[in-house]
Amino acid sequence: AKVNLPDPASITEELINKYPAKVAKKRRKSIVANDPDTIPEVQANVRTVPGIITQRGCSYAGCKGVVLGPTRDIVNIVHGPIGCSFYAWLTRRNQTRPETPEHENYITYCFSTDMQEEHVVFGGEKKLKVAIQEAYDLFHPKAIAIFSTCPVGLIGDDVHAVSREMKEKLGDCNVFGFSCEGYRGVSQSAGHHIANNGVFKHMVGNNNEIKPGKFKINLLGEYNIGGDAFEIERLLEKSGITLIASFSGNSTVGAMENAHTADLNIVQCHRSINYMGDMMETKYGIPWMKVNFVGVESTAKSLRKIAEYFGDAELKAKVEEVIAEEMPAVKEIIEEIRPRTEGKTAMLFVGGSRAHHYQDLFNELGMTTLSAGYEFAHRDDYEGREVLPNIKIDADSKNIEELKVTADPELYNPRKSPEEIEELKAKGLEMNGYTGMMKQMVHKSLVIDDVSHYESEKLIEIYKPDIFCAGIKKKYVVQKMGVPLKQLHSYDYGGPYTGFKGAVNFYKDIDRMVNNPVWKMIKAPWEKAESESLEASY
Numbered sequence: 001a002k003v004n005l006p007d008p009a010s011i012t013e014e015l016i017n018k019y020p021a022k023v024a025k026k027r028r029k030s031i032v033a034n035d036p037d038t039i040p041e042v043q044a045n046v047r048t049v050p051g052i053i054t055q056r057g058c059s060y061a062g063c064k065g066v067v068l069g070p071t072r073d074i075v076n077i078v079h080g081p082i083g084c085s086f087y088a089w090l091t092r093r094n095q096t097r098p099e100t101p102e103h104e105n106y107i108t109y110c111f112s113t114d115m116q117e118e119h120v121v122f123g124g125e126k127k128l129k130v131a132i133q134e135a136y137d138l139f140h141p142k143a144i145a146i147f148s149t150c151p152v153g154l155i156g157d158d159v160h161a162v163s164r165e166m167k168e169k170l171g172d173c174n175v176f177g178f179s180c181e182g183y184r185g186v187s188q189s190a191g192h193h194i195a196n197n198g199v200f201k202h203m204v205g206n207n208n209e210i211k212p213g214k215f216k217i218n219l220l221g222e223y224n225i226g227g228d229a230f231e232i233e234r235l236l237e238k239s240g241i242t243l244i245a246s247f248s249g250n251s252t253v254g255a256m257e258n259a260h261t262a263d264l265n266i267v268q269c270h271r272s273i274n275y276m277g278d279m280m281e282t283k284y285g286i287p288w289m290k291v292n293f294v295g296v297e298s299t300a301k302s303l304r305k306i307a308e309y310f311g312d313a314e315l316k317a318k319v320e321e322v323i324a325e326e327m328p329a330v331k332e333i334i335e336e337i338r339p340r341t342e343g344k345t346a347m348l349f350v351g352g353s354r355a356h357h358y359q360d361l362f363n364e365l366g367m368t369t370l371s372a373g374y375e376f377a378h379r380d381d382y383e384g385r386e387v388l389p390n391i392k393i394d395a396d397s398k399n400i401e402e403l404k405v406t407a408d409p410e411l412y413n414p415r416k417s418p419e420e421i422e423e424l425k426a427k428g429l430e431m432n433g434y435t436g437m438m439k440q441m442v443h444k445s446l447v448i449d450d451v452s453h454y455e456s457e458k459l460i461e462i463y464k465p466d467i468f469c470a471g472i473k474k475k476y477v478v479q480k481m482g483v484p485l486k487q488l489h490s491y492d493y494g495g496p497y498t499g500f501k502g503a504v505n506f507y508k509d510i511d512r513m514v515n516n517p518v519w520k521m522i523k524a525p526w527e528k529a530e531s532e533s534l535e536a537s538y
């Protein structure tokens with residue numbers, strides 16, 4: 001890299017020296033100097049130090065917000081105090097197609113039981129039944145899902161029993177619950193796992209209709225933030241690949257129930273939904289592979305991977321044709337922009353997957369990532385190798401093992417034999433292996449898990465990056481320090497950023513941000529000399 005990186009060891013000391021000894025000891029394990037050749041261990045997926053100001057969310061956020069939130073035609077009812085539902089009301093930027101006669105669209109609604117003190121004391125199950133009945137009478141949805149907030153688990157309301165009873169009573173509506181109380185696990189990551197288990201158990205496999213199509217896939221872990229899934233769908237369709245179901249951007253009940261008829265699962269977000277890939281592989285014999293449609297090189301590689309898996313000459317040719325057709329428009333823009341972004345620096349502290357994936361786009365802009373980290377990903381997402389799961393903190397991690405034992409041989413239909421898969425791997429096809437951000441990051445860059453607010457302010461003071469990527473909780477604090485912040489959760493209302501068209505959108509947005517002179521002009525009036533501040537007030 002052209003950028004000269006300062007000594008990460010002394011920076012680490014600077015980041016933690018203000019902490020009490022116990023906190024410093026714990027945080028030190030989550031802050032490591034990267035070496036892409038000998039990747040060090042990173043402490044991850046452990047409890048946040050209380051009071052440290054994390055960006056993390058809760059289990060309910062991961063289940064209701066992340067995995068089930070983007071669905072179109074499920075009535076998602078939050079069982080709990082109204083704030084939990086209100087906070088999740090359209091704050092994640094999932095896009096959906098408008099309602100059609102076949103597919104309702106409830107995404108704009110905010111359904112909640114509005115739990116009061118009375119229900120906390122005497123129980124809320126009755127209130128929940130009434131809410132389910134009311135939703136059914138009003139909308140006649142295909143499915144109703146119930147999400148438990150913290151008090152539900154504390155008072156012992158049984159959302160599963162209520163769901164079973166109401167499903168039986170209503171007859172033509174699938175009702176199921178999630179024990180995704182916010183306090184479960186250490187972050188939203190536990191909620192992802194709970195959501196995967198519930199969707200798999202209650203929906204996948206319910207509809208055996210065989211759809212036409214030569215190359216049938218499911219897209220897992222694409223939640224259609226800012227229309228990302230629409231761009232991926234455009235490319236798949238253009239290549240002649242049939243999308244059976246999407247988990248869960250713009251998804252429908254019918255499609256998810258039919259997902260087990262696909263021939264391959266491709267996984268975009270490597271953190272939130274690999275459990276689904278494992279479960280579908282175990283029960284139905286559908287292999288899965290990781291893809292990445294963020295960045296043009298990665299997009300092209302992902303399309304080629306799918307074609308390689310199917311091994312069909314016509315498909316391979318078609319994919320090459322699509323790439324050749326899409327590339328010139330990208331090349332034209334990047335050639336114009338890159339001289340202005342080359343050599344600039346970035347930091348990314350986002351979620352469980354994007355802090356890695358978006359580095360591809362920055363590389364294409366000639367920008368170096370100085371420091372990066374996830375909010376809640378696991379060690380394998382950093383280190384790119386198998387790390388035994390920490391059973392204590394993983395909500396339902398026994399599930400996959402149990403499934404292997406109980407898998408119904410009648411349902412299990414391997415799309416490719418183990419020998420065929422081995423052959424593909426021998427030819428260089430990466431399937432569901434371990435990726436990980438660190439082998440792609442430069443030597444001496446700093447990798448930080450669950451970065452605290454204090455640490456990020458320090459990082460900015462020390463490194464003065466040209467752009468900082470995070471979420472809404474950091475946005476304005478960072479910008480007040482004179483550094484532009486790109487939200488990589490909501491995209492600041494921009495996007496899509498996936499695929500070829502998305503890359504172009506991203507290049508343009510980043511160019512505008514890192515080359516905007518306004519960031520150098522930010523200084524509070526009291527920080528300026530008097531004469532300077534008089535001048536600057538015009």
Ligand code: CFN
Pocket residue numbers: 062066092188221223225269270271272350351352353354355488489490
């Ligand atoms: S859309 Fe995904 S890509 S699902 Fe996950 S790990 Fe969150 S909501 Mo915010 S933007 Fe983020 Fe990832 Fe997967 Fe989103 S990086 S934090 S839980 N995430």
Ligand code: HCA
Pocket residue numbers: 056057058061062065091092093188351470471472473487489490
């Ligand atoms: C969540 C959702 C979130 C929050 C984004 C942010 C999202 O964690 O519950 O902090 O700006 O993408 O909407 O990650």
